[in-house]
Amino acid sequence: MKKIALQLGCLVLLISSCSNKQNTTIPGYIEEPHSFSKPNEAVITHLDLDINVDFDKEIIQGKASYSIKNNKASQIILDSKFLTIESVQADGKDTSFSLSDFDEQLGNALKIDINKDTKHITVFYKTSQETEALQWLKPQQTADKTHPFLFTQGQAILTRTWIPIQDSPQIRITYNAKVQVPSDLMAVMSAENPKVKTPDGHYYFKMAQPISPYLIALAVGDIEYKAISNRTGIYAEKSMVEKAHYEFSDMENMVASAEALYGKYAWEQFDVIVLPPSFPFGGMENPRLTFATPTVIAGDKSLTSLIAHELAHSWSGNLVTNATWDDFWLNEGFTVYFEMRIMEVLYGKDRANMLARIGRQDLEEEIEGFKDTPDDTKLKLNLKGRNPDDGMNSIAYDKGYLFLRTLEETAGREKFDDFLKNYFQKHAFSTINTEKFVRFLNENLLEKHDIAFNTEEWIYKAGIPDNQAIITSNKFETVEKTIQQFVKNNAVDKTLTKDWTTQEWVHFVRNFPNDIKTEHLIMIDEAFNLTNSKNSYIAMVWYEQAINHNYHGNNVDTKIEDFLIKVGRRWYVSTIYKAFKRNDKTDVALAIYNKARSNYHSVTANTIDDLLGFK
Template identity: 35%
Template sequence: MGEIDPHSFTKGSEPAIDEMSLSLYLDFCKCIVEGWALVRLARPHTGPFSLDSRSLSIHSVVDSERQTPIPFSLSSSPDPIKGSLLSLSLCNQSSFLISYSTSPSSSALQWLLPPQTLNKSHPFVYTQCQAIHARSLFPSQDTPSRRFRFSAFLNIPSHLSAVMAARHVLRRPPHSRDPSSWSHPQHQHGRVVEEFVMDHPIPPYLFAFAVGQLGNRVVGPRTRVYSEDSPSLLDSAAAEFSGTEYLIREGEKLFGSYEWERFDLLVLPPSFPYGGMENPRMVFLTPTVIKGDATGAQVVAHELAHSWTGNLITNISNEHFWLNEGFTTYAERRIVEAVQGPHSASLNIGIGWRGLQQDLDRFKDHLEFTKLKNNQQGIHPDDVYSQVPYEKGFQFLWRIERQVGRPAFDEFLKKYIATFKFKSIDTQTFLDFLKANIPGIEKQIDLVLWTEGTGIPPDACEPDSSLYKNIVSLADDFINGRMPRDDEVADWQGQQWELYLDNLPKSIQPSQVIDLDSRYKLSESKDYEVKVSFLQRAISCGCKTYYNEVEKTLKGVGRMKYLRPLYTALVKDSGNEDGKVFAKRLYSEARECYHPIAQGVVEAIFAKHL
């Protein structure tokens, strides 16, 4: 059998990694990790054995039982997407120890100097391994089709602390049995080892840790919120996420028992490139979700939903990414509906509907990526990351729910999760299970059109909500110069304004944008969803009045959801030379505060439009 994933060198004929023990020495001065990976396979293997790596230096590979060297080779010409093939020559071996070190350019790690942190006194480092970045942190079968258990020993400076998407065991001084002390016996003073264990098998992209000066607050029986040690930030985060236990209980009612014991939250520095990352036991969050009105809980609901759909059941490769994100978007909205009511869920659906349309337009010349099941051979998953798997996937599941009714679909979902938990599956496996458990569904819904067709199928739909329709109608009226009255927006929160802005006509004048802002101060909103949506509209209509606010935003946050639309709006117009010059200057000044994944996204925008 050949490679099982277009983004990995892993071969189907080779045994899976069953367990890894990782000893990691974090060198903040060099911005590298020196690592020792003790790998245990599911069965002994003879012959070539393939591992994924990127920007790793491999020092040695040793049979962990016989203590004899194992021949290995690292491809000299890295694949631009998959990285370098690390090939071992095994002889009836089932365990081995790899000694290696990362590069400062590791795409899985962002090292922050003290001036780049909140307190500006201690360094900080965190990981982001999705989609295919774990291979730049440790050699691995870096495909979601392979799941493994692990233990991890993080050797760090003693004035810092570590958190991990795993069960914390203890914090102790280094000792001679630690591989991470072998190369640094003279440098162990002033350092500690934090031990963690992940008891459940996870795909490599869910491997995650962070190290810095951290504090925490208890917000529920299963939840602490962590961040840089700032009382004001921790208090704000604790208030924003105080209802987390309620979300977990609603999720359990809908989808079955929560399998991961803890659901802790880590608020990362502003450079974090995503809204949230669903790492089991320790969700990573951007600080932009702290809005002061508890609406940031919707992002938490999405990451919580991944505890069932994504972390328990995982897509077999990124070509089936909708199995993670479409299911999770559906599950998130069910939790939001249970907690905040149907109006809030309908606004969420409406914003998603608009986002889906925007990304379909983005891929109008690459329709393959408007399919749920798509071909990503030769494509980096970060380059085609979009709302399509989230929102089209949601629409597909919502369509099934409407066909069979919510009670029947809820029963199906629970059975689906119980059947495939701790497994990785593909689209066909899901469709086979669907047809077996809802007989005749393929005669009522065109399953092939939904999963393999381009664009939006005709039986998709917007939410049927009076609140949603009223906001869209108000946005449509803007073209006639009618702004919403104060009494019409008196109780609007960020979601309502975001939906309104997203539905404004394209052909609006700079003067209209300025009038809208002078009345409602949208450019000054503390809700980044609102602020960025407004600034994008202002740039797109040629209004340069807000360039200072754009600069503050692009230098203040590194979330790709904000970087992508603002940089694209600045450089997309071929006649806007001022915008292009402005964008290039901004990026040169802000680049080092962006995560490597975000840097790649911005540079791809420049490559396309400059």
């Protein structure tokens, strides 16, 4: 008995020791397939970046210094891709390092030798011509055509191509930066930013709140700032400032509306920089400074839901972040839901429902595209061995939104709003995976209010469950009747379209009958001059239909080519290239792409390369 008691006592002491160790060292990180880092052994906590931006050589060169939390490790691993690592220091002294074999998706593991007491590391490095996050633009590729421009795009795993870093979304760090640029240019980052140029081209930045590495962002160009309110404003090239300021003049109202819904804005400043048209996304939610495409400047504020979307990311994505890219829907589904709520407050339920209805149509098209790979229609993905960009589609955005809207309609808006506000507060400045979210949902909404809901089916099964919320729009029903009337009467009545929003026009164009005749397309184009639309969204869907229906009137072929050469927004150009491919016109697409590709950021180019089989 004494022997057994002694053994039990030792076991208790061992368990206690293990428990104490777990509580006094690095908290557990989830193993994920898109980073070489092993943060449970040693993890970065703060970055001091000191770099020079060289437009002549088109490289960034300098050093990245990190404070680290060290679990008595002999090595810390960073992610690096297409970087030249010149030397490394640990606590101020040179140390040895090595790079693993190159992986096409992930790059190299940068393995740095440290000791159990190491608290700081510094990596001296420079970028290369292959660096995927950076796009260097010649003056002629900018709006003002007088100075070069540089911007970064880190999502999903591209920050490692311009900074050696532990490039996983579950790792959150603060950062300071010193950036040297040519004296006639201004640098801005996802941090506290200058409002005017410095005389010597030296800029200093501070991000006091911990963020995931994909949100570290830099832009350099001949830009100016114009405030909208004391916490919102616009950066843009000189010729774009006034247009952007007018287009985004509701930004302060958006922030106030968002705060009224789900709690205080946590980042002090919400600014937007309008980038050159090669920017690959509509917007990127870099904290304090959203990066935006000029394609949303329509002159009538009709495309500003994109700004509401990026603002919503200040809560879902930046404040509460997906732990891995398999959980990307937690960033985007929540953000689309929040976006729709902001739009409803500012512009009414009709506008919000039209946006949601378009998203529902996008989702249907996406699901059809995944008919041979239905697992890709699940919210929770398995992207091991794949580029996380593969999960950045309408499933995460629009199925995620539909799941949350269905939850809201099931629980009731008041209960659901209380749940979401609690969710953001409880998980602020942390990361979360799908399984943890499901537990929180069960405990704080479903079980709490005795609500039955098919959560597992929505998240872990392919397709759309039968209990989905039905999104309707009376305005869209009117649009559909208008199409039928134009075709039936062989005539256009412009009074029926007089007060249409962009969303109504998009629905109009996207819902032409499959057998619409060329004469009807000519009639519609002559009436509304859609081929020459200044609204990029309307132009994009019209060009898709022109390709689908073999329409060549009004010099539309030239306009399509010009659009694809000028615009680098991935969604827009991929929609048009897909239309070419779908209609057996890949040769036409490739001829245009050969002219356009050099204007695209790598994010867009990689997608179109795969789509068209370009080599």
